[in-house]
Amino acid sequence: MNTAGMLVEHYMLLIKNIAYLAANGVQYLDRMEPLVLRAVDHLCVAHVADATTCKILLSRAIEDELSHLVSESQVYADSLRMALNSLSGYSR
Numbered sequence: 001m002n003t004a005g006m007l008v009e010h011y012m013l014l015i016k017n018i019a020y021l022a023a024n025g026v027q028y029l030d031r032m033e034p035l036v037l038r039a040v041d042h043l044c045v046a047h048v049a050d051a052t053t054c055k056i057l058l059s060r061a062i063e064d065e066l067s068h069l070v071s072e073s074q075v076y077a078d079s080l081r082m083a084l085n086s087l088s089g090y091s092r
Helices: 003-023 029-045 051-067 074-088
Strands: none
Touching: 003 029, 003 051, 003 074, 029 051, 029 074, 051 074
8 A cells, every 4th residue: 555545544434433433422523623633734745646645535435435325323424424524624
């Protein structure tokens, strides 16, 4: 896996952890938007791509996770959608 892919996977792991915590009653959702925005910034600083492309990479990773949900809780899915919405509202 290349550096860009590893960085996206790293941030997806953090995003999924917040979603799992939320699904289990731990209130960390207030940390989702700042995490997502930092992820885009970090990917840009790491010269993965420009901000728009970094948003697309993270969005695709989140959408991929959403497409594979089978028995996850609704809160988990909603948390991932929240991360996706944070990306759509991000402007640099």
